[in-house]
Amino acid sequence: MMTADSLAQRLADRIQRLLGDGPFPQPGGWTHMGAVICDGSFHARCKYEATLRPRLLRLQAHWPDAVTVRGFQRRLASEDLAVAMDFNDSRKVATAHAITDVLAADGVDTRDDLHAWLDHEANRAALRGVKGVGPKSIDYIGNLVGRSQVAVDVHLRTFAADAGVPGLGYEQLRAVYEEAAALLGHERGGLEHAVWRYVSGAA
Numbered sequence: 001m002m003t004a005d006s007l008a009q010r011l012a013d014r015i016q017r018l019l020g021d022g023p024f025p026q027p028g029g030w031t032h033m034g035a036v037i038c039d040g041s042f043h044a045r046c047k048y049e050a051t052l053r054p055r056l057l058r059l060q061a062h063w064p065d066a067v068t069v070r071g072f073q074r075r076l077a078s079e080d081l082a083v084a085m086d087f088n089d090s091r092k093v094a095t096a097h098a099i100t101d102v103l104a105a106d107g108v109d110t111r112d113d114l115h116a117w118l119d120h121e122a123n124r125a126a127l128r129g130v131k132g133v134g135p136k137s138i139d140y141i142g143n144l145v146g147r148s149q150v151a152v153d154v155h156l157r158t159f160a161a162d163a164g165v166p167g168l169g170y171e172q173l174r175a176v177y178e179e180a181a182a183l184l185g186h187e188r189g190g191l192e193h194a195v196w197r198y199v200s201g202a203a
Contacts, residue, residue, distance in 0.1 A: 040141040094131070095130060098133075143193075147189070
């Protein structure tokens, strides 16, 4: 059975062979909290560049006051998010409402607030209590506010499997990616995004 170190080296070798030496810049994310929450709520199983990103840009333009969580919450109280996003998925809309309520109840209002709030495991657990939010979503949201994390999705699992890294649990595979990033001297979030773009064909 391969050790975690050997799995990380195997993954690092494939990253370097296929993606080169970088640098791999971390995506900028959003400063508009309505966009952060909607990105985190709507992104799963969605063609991001073609479908979601244009809607998030439009949301920012049409709801400028939703730059804060409180501003977004006020909009949600009076307007239909499915209409604003032109995205008729009641489960994802409900997830966005629930995330907003969790953050607002704990006084999280800005990108910087959320960045710091996610340092605490109890807060991450509170988000896990929202239906539709798992560990990957929380790591993904962290990256949207400037944290450097590995959010393991189907693309990262495919890349790891092709590198000869067997099926691992979420936290185990995240740790292998984190160690591979350290071996290669890259930021975690930048390396994650480079792998995602490579597998998704966005590169």
